[in-house]
Amino acid sequence: xxxxxxxxxxxxxxxxxxxxxxxxxxxxxxxxxxxxxxxxxxxxxxxxxxxxxxxxxxxxxxxxxxxxxxxxxxxxxxxxxxxxxxxxxxxxxxxxxxxxxxxxxxxxxxxxxxxxxxxxxxxxxxxxxxxxxxxxxxxxxxxxxxxxxxxxxxxxxxxxxxxxxxxxxxxxxxxxxxxxxxxxxxxxxxxxxxxxxxxxxxxxxxxxxxxxxxxxxxxxxxxxxxxxxxxxxxxxxxxxxxxxxxxxxxxxxxxxxxxxxxxxxxxxxxxxxxxxxxxxxxxxxxxxxxxxxxxxxxxxxxxxxxxxxxxxxxxxxxxxxxxxxxxxxxxxxxxxxxxxxxxxxxxxxxxxxxxxxxxxxxxxxxxxxxxxxxxxxxxxxxxxxxxxxxxxxxxxxxxxxxxxxxxxxxxxxxxxxxxxxxxxxxxxxxxxxxxxxxxxxxxxxxxxxxxxxxxxxxxxxxxxxxxxxxxxxxxxxxxxxxxxxxxxxxxxxxxxxxxxxxxxxxxxxxxxxxxxxxxxxxxxxxxxxxxxxxxxxxxxxxxxxxxxxxxxxxxxxxxxxxxxxxxxxxxxxxxxxxxxxxxxxxxxxxxxxxxxxxxxxxxxxxxxxxxxxxxxxxxxxxxxxxxxxxxxxxxxxxxxxxxxxxxxxxxxxxxxxxxxxxxxxxxxxxxxxxxxxxxxxxxxxxxxxxxxxxxxxxxxxxxxxxxxxxxxxxxxxxxxxxxxxxxxxxxxxxxxxxxxxxxxxxxxxxxxxxxxxxxxxxxxxxxxxxxxxxxxxxxxxxxxxxxxxxxxxxxxxxxxxxxxxxxxxxxxxxxxxxxxxxxxxxxxxxxxxxxxxxxxxxxxxxxxxxxxxxxxxxxxxxxxxxxxxxxxxxxxxxxxxxxxxxxxx
RNA sequence: GGGCGGAUAGCUCAAGGGGAGAGCAGCGGCUUUACACGCCGUUGGUUGCAGGUUCGAAUCCUGUUCUGCCCACCA
Numbered sequence: 010x011x012x013x014x015x016x017x018x019x020x021x022x023x024x025x026x027x028x029x030x031x032x033x034x035x036x037x038x039x040x041x042x043x044x045x046x047x048x049x050x051x052x053x054x055x056x057x058x059x060x061x062x063x064x065x066x067x068x069x070x071x072x073x074x075x076x077x078x079x080x081x082x083x084x085x086x087x088x089x090x091x092x093x094x095x096x097x098x099x100x101x102x103x104x105x106x107x108x109x110x111x112x113x114x115x116x117x118x119x120x121x122x123x124x125x126x127x128x129x130x131x132x133x134x135x136x137x138x139x140x141x142x143x144x145x146x147x148x149x150x151x152x153x154x155x156x157x158x159x160x161x162x163x164x165x166x167x168x169x170x171x172x173x174x175x176x177x178x179x180x181x182x183x184x185x186x187x188x189x190x191x192x193x194x195x196x197x198x199x200x201x202x203x204x205x206x207x208x209x210x211x212x213x214x215x216x217x218x219x220x221x222x223x224x225x226x227x228x229x230x231x232x233x234x235x236x237x238x239x240x241x242x243x244x245x246x247x248x249x250x251x252x253x254x255x256x257x258x259x260x261x262x263x264x265x266x267x268x269x270x271x272x273x274x275x276x277x278x279x280x281x282x283x284x285x286x287x288x289x290x291x292x293x294x295x296x297x298x299x300x301x302x303x304x305x306x307x308x309x310x311x312x313x314x315x316x317x318x319x320x321x322x323x324x325x326x327x328x329x330x331x332x333x334x335x336x337x338x339x340x341x342x343x344x345x346x347x348x349x350x351x352x353x354x355x356x357x358x359x360x361x362x363x364x365x366x367x368x369x370x371x372x373x374x375x376x377x378x379x380x381x382x383x384x385x386x387x388x389x390x391x392x393x394x395x396x397x398x399x400x401x402x403x404x405x406x407x408x409x410x411x412x413x414x415x416x417x418x419x420x421x422x423x424x425x426x427x428x429x430x431x432x433x434x435x436x437x438x439x440x441x442x443x444x445x446x447x448x449x450x451x452x453x454x455x456x457x458x459x460x461x462x463x464x465x466x467x468x469x470x471x472x473x474x475x476x477x478x479x480x481x482x483x484x485x486x487x488x489x490x491x492x493x494x495x496x497x498x499x500x501x502x503x504x505x506x507x508x509x510x511x512x513x514x515x516x517x518x519x520x521x522x523x524x525x526x527x528x529x530x531x532x533x534x535x536x537x538x539x540x541x542x543x544x545x546x547x548x549x550x551x552x553x554x555x556x557x558x559x560x561x562x563x564x565x566x567x568x569x570x571x572x573x574x575x576x577x578x579x580x581x582x583x584x585x586x587x588x589x590x591x592x593x594x595x596x597x598x599x600x601x602x603x604x605x606x607x608x609x610x611x612x613x614x615x616x617x618x619x620x621x622x623x624x625x626x627x628x629x630x631x632x633x634x635x636x637x638x639x640x641x642x643x644x645x646x647x648x649x650x651x652x653x654x655x656x657x658x659x660x661x662x663x664x665x666x667x668x669x670x671x672x673x674x675x676x677x678x679x680x681x682x683x684x685x686x687x688x689x690x691x692x693x694x695x696x697x698x699x700x701x702x703x704x705x706x707x708x709x710x711x712x713x714x715x716x717x718x719x720x721x722x723x724x725x726x727x728x729x730x731x732x733x734x735x736x737x738x739x740x741x742x743x744x745x746x747x748x749x750x751x752x753x754x755x756x757x758x759x760x761x762x763x764x765x766x767x768x769x770x771x772x773x774x775x776x777x778x779x780x781x782x783x784x785x786x787x788x789x790x791x792x793x794x795x796x797x798x799x800x801x802x803x804x805x806x807x808x809x810x811x812x813x814x815x816x817x818x819x820x821x822x823x824x825x826x827x828x829x830x831x832x833x834x835x836x837x838x839x840x841x842x843x844x845x846x847x848x849x850x851x852x853x854x855x856x857x858x859x860x861x862x863x864x865x866x867x868x869x870x871x872x873x874x875x876x877x878x879x880x881x882x883x884x885x886x887x888x889x890x891x892x893x894x895x896x897x898x
Numbered sequence: 899g900g901g902c903g904g905a906u907a908g909c910u911c912a913a914g915g916g917g918a919g920a921g922c923a924g925c926g927g928c929u930u931u932a933c934a935c936g937c938c939g940u941u942g943g944u945u946g947c948a949g950g951u952u953c954g955a956a957u958c959c960u961g962u963u964c965u966g967c968c969c970a971c972c973a
Contacts, residue, residue, distance in 0.1 A: 015932090218973080234973080235973060237973070238973090249973090282973080283972095283973085284972065284973085287972065288973060289973095291973095292973050293973075294973090299971080299973080301971045301972075301973075302971090303971095304971080358973095360972090360973090361971095361972095374971095406903070409968095410901090410902070410969090413900095413901070413902090413968080414968095505968090509968095540910095542966080573911095573921085574910080574911085576910095576911060576912080578903070579904080579910095579911075580966085581910095582910065584909090584922095586922075587910080587921090587922080589922095589935080590921065590922070590935095592935070593933095593935045596936095597932090597933065597935075597936085599932085599933085600935095601932065604933085605932085606932095648911080648912085652911095652912085652921080656921095663932085663933085664937080667932075668937095671931090756939095759938060759939065760938095760939065762927085762938080763926075763927070763938070763940065764939080766926075766927065767927090768927075768928070769937090769938075770928085770930085795930095848917085852917080855916095855917085855953090859953085860953040861953045861954070862953085863953075864954090865916080866916095869916060869953095869954095876917090
C-alpha cells in the first residue's frame with residue numbers, strides 16, 4: 010500500500026474487511042503442530058449453538074484473542090480452537106418451539122425425524138454466533154472449528170462413558186433425582202436454581218406450613234404434622250419424631266391410619282431429620298418425594314411410594330386424586346383434610362423453591378432410574394492438581410470456590426430424557442433385560458443370546474461432552490500429533506459461573522483420561538453488568554448488543570474498552586461513554602501517524618543519522634513501556650496493559666516527543682538529524698503498532714501498513730511481526746535524567762503562565778546567571794522556545810522584578826516588566842513558599858524522629874536526608890527571591 | 899446456617915508497609931502549521947467506622963457497618 014497522503018480519519022469498516030481477508034490469505038490463524046516454537050494452546054469456551062453474541066462472549070473472546078495474538082507474535086506455536094456446544098435442552102427447546110409455531114408437535118415427528126430437524130436448523134442458523142465472533146476480529150483457527158455433536162466428538166463421548174462404566178465409575182440406579190415436569194427430564198443438582206428476593210440476597214419464597222392430624226390406628230388420639238407440601242401425604246410412609254422428645258417418645262413403633270388410603274403408617278424415631286422445636290415436632294415422611302425423607306426411608310427401611318407421573322400429575326396411587334396436577338392436588342388434599350376435620354391450621358412460611366435453570370418449572374424430587382457418575386474418587390486428583398499448583402487460578406481467590414465444590418462433591422446424574430444430544434451407549438436385551446454398555450451396538454445379548462436389544466432412549470447431560478473439550482478437539486481418544494503438541498492447554502479463559510459446570514468437570518475428565526490437568530492456568534474474568542450494577546438479561550431489557558457497539562464505533566475501540574475495564578476481581582460496569590474514550594485514543598494515534606507521514610519525504614533509513622538526546626529518550630521510554638505492557642500481560646492484568654500502552658502513546662510520544670520534533674522537522678536542520686528524528690518517529694510508531702496489535706488488531710494493521718518505513722522494514726503483516734522486547738531499546742539513565750530536567754523546566758514555566766494567566770503567545774525571557782547552568786540549558790534552547798515560549802539569556806546582574814522558578818535547586822528568573830506587576834508575583838510566590846514550607850516541615854519532622862533514625866532501614870534514612878536537603882535548598886532560594894522582590898517593590 | 903469478595907476523588911478503577919494515582923466529569927486558559935475526538939495549567943481524598951501491631955498503615959491484625967456473590971435437605 011502506498012503511504013501517500015493519509016486520510017484525516019481512520020475507516021474501521023474498510024480496515025475490518027481488508028485485514029481479515031489479508032489474515033485469512035496469510036493463514037495467520039492456522040496452527041501447525043509441525044512448526045517450531047513452544048506451544049501456546051487455548052480452547053474456546055464453546056458458546057451454545059443457539060446463542061447470540063453478548064457482552065460476556067465479547068469480553069471472554071477478546072481476552073483470549075489478546076493472549077493468543079501476543080504469544081503468536083512472541084514466537085510461540087499458537088493454536089486457538091473455536092467451536093460450539095450442542096446444548097441439549099436449550100437447542101431442543103428452540104427447535105421444538107419453532108416447530109410449534111408451524112403447528113407441528115415435535116413428538117409426532119418421532120425421534121429420528123426431530124433430530125433431522127435439529128440438524129437442519131443448525132445448518133441454517135446455528136452458525137450465527139460464529140460469524141458474530143469473527144466480527145470481533147478474533148484469530149481462532151477456523152479450520153479447526155468443532156461442534157460437540159461432531160462424529161469425532163461423539164466417539165470421544167462414547168469412550169468417556171464406556172471407560173468410566175468399565176471402571177465402575179458410572180452406574181445406573183433408582184434414586185431420587187431433580188425432575189423437570191415441563192421438559193420431562195432429569196436434571197443435575199447444578200441445573201436447579203433458587204429464586205432470589207428483591208435484594209437478591211436470600212432465596213426464600215413465601216409459602217405456607219399446613220398442619221393436619223393423623224389418627225392412631227388404635228384410636229388413642231392423634232399426632233399433628235406440619236408440611237409445606239400437603240399433597241405429598243398421599244405418599245407418606247412414616248411419621249418421624251425425635252427419639253428424645255417426651256411428647257412422642259412412647260409412640261415410636263405405633264401406627265396411624267392414612268385418612269384416604271388403605272395404609273398404616275409407623276411412627277419412627279429419627280434424631281437426624283427431626284428438630285423438636287420446629288413445627289409440631291412430628292414430620293410426615295415421603296421418601297419418594299423429598300431428599301431428606303428419602304434418607305429417612307433408607308435408615309428405617311420404609312417403602313418409597315411414588316405418587317407422580319412424569320408430567321407432574323398424580324398417578325393411580327393417589328386414589329381419588331389421580332389425574333390432578335400437583336398444584337391442584339395440593340388444594341384438593343387440603344380441602345379433603347379440612348372436610349374430615351383433620352386440618353389443624355396453617356402458618357405463613359418462607360422456603361427455598363428449586364426451579365429448572367432452563368424451563369423455570371418448579372423442580373420435583375422424583376424417584377427414577379438414571380445413570381450417575383461416582384464423583385468422589387474422580388475429584389481427589391483434580392483437587393490435588395490445584396492444591397499442588399499444577400493448575401493455577403487467576404485471580405487465586407477462585408481456588409476457594411473450586412475447593413469447596415470439589416470437597417463436597419455429589420454423584421452426578423448424567424442421563425436426560427431428551428432426544429437431542431449424545432445417546433447413551435447402553436442396550437437392554439428385550440428378552441432378559443440385561444443391560445450392555447458398549448462402544449457399538451452388541452450383536453446379541455451376553456446373557457441369553459437373544460439378538461433383539463434396544464438402546465437406552467436417553468441422552469447425556471451436555472456438560473458430559475463439554476468436559477472432554479480440551480482434548481476431544483485434538484482428536485482424543487486417538488493419539489494425534491495435535492494432542493501431543495497442544496495438550497495440556499496453556500490457559501482457559503472463562504467466567505466464574507461455570508467453574509462447577511465446566512471447569513471442575515474438565516479437570517476431572519482431563520486428569521482421569523490423560524493423567525494431566527487440561528490447563529496450566531485458569532483465568533476467571535468478570536461479569537459485564539449495566540451501569541446500575543445489574544446483570545444484563547433479556548427480561549430486564551438492559552442488554553447491550555456488542556455488534557451494535559462495534560457498528561457505532563469500531564471493533565478496535567470496543568475491544569480496547571473491554572481491556573481497559575478488565576480489572577481482576579471486579580465486575581465491569583458497562584458505560585458506552587468509555588467506548589468514546591477508546592475511540593478518541595484511536596483517533597489520537599491516527600493523528601500521530603498522520604504527523605509522521607507528513608514528514609516522510611526525504612527519509613532514508615540507510616542515510617546517516619544524528620540522533621539527539623530526545624531521540625535517545627524516546628527510544629528509552631519505548632523500552633520501558635514495552636517492559637510494563639509485557640509484565641501486565643504476563644500476569645493477566647489486561648487493564649494495566651491497556652492503560653500503560655495508552656499512557657505511553659498519549660503522554661510520552663504525542664505530548665512530548667512529537668512536540669520536540671517540530672523545531673527540527675519544520676525548520677532547516679542538519680539532514681542527518683532530521684533523518685534520525687523521522688527514523689525515531691517511525692520506529693516508535695512501529696513498536697506501538699506491534700505493542701497494541703493484540704488489543705486493536707485491525708487498527709494496528711492499518712497503522713503498520715501506512716508507516717512510511719513499512720516497505721523498508723520488509724513489509725509483512727503486523728499480526729506476524731515480532732512482539733517488541735524491552736532489550737531491543739537502548740536505555741541510558743543519563744539521557745532520561747537530562748530530558749526529565751528539561752521537562753521539569755518547561756512545566757515550571759507553563760505552571761507560571763497558568764497561574765499568571767499568561768497566554769502562550771506572550772514571549773518570555775528566561776535568565777540564567779550561572780554559566781555552567783546556561784551551557785547545559787542551552788542545549789535545550791529550541792525545546793524551551795517551542796514548548797514553553799521562553800528564550801534563554803545570560804545575565805551578569807540580576808534585574809529588578811523577576812519571577813522565580815526553582816528547578817532542581819537552581820534559580821531561574823523570568824523578568825516581569827511589562828507583563829505582570831510585582832505584587833502579583835509576590836502573591837504567587839507567597840503561595841509557593843507556603844507549600845514549600847509545608848513540604849519541608851513534613852519531611853524534617855520525620856527526620857527528627859529518633860526512632861525513625863534508629864529503626865528504619867539505612868537506605869530509607871538516606872533517602873529522606875536527601876529529600877530534606879533538596880527541599881531545604883529550594884525553600885532557601887524561594888525565600889531569598891521573595892526578599893528581593895519586596896525590596897524591588 | 900456456612901464460605902468468599904468489595905468499600906480509596908463527583909463517577910469507574912489503580913496503588914498490597916515508606917509523602918494516595920489515572921481516565922472521565924469540574925474549573926481556568928489556548929482558533930500553537932497531527933489531532934477542539936485537541937493542547938496547557940489546575941481544583942478535588944481523615945482510603946466505610948473503631949481499635950491494635952509498627953519508627954512508619956490505604957496496605958498487616960481484630961472487631962464492626964454497609965454491599966455483592968457462592969454453597970446448604972430444615973419439614
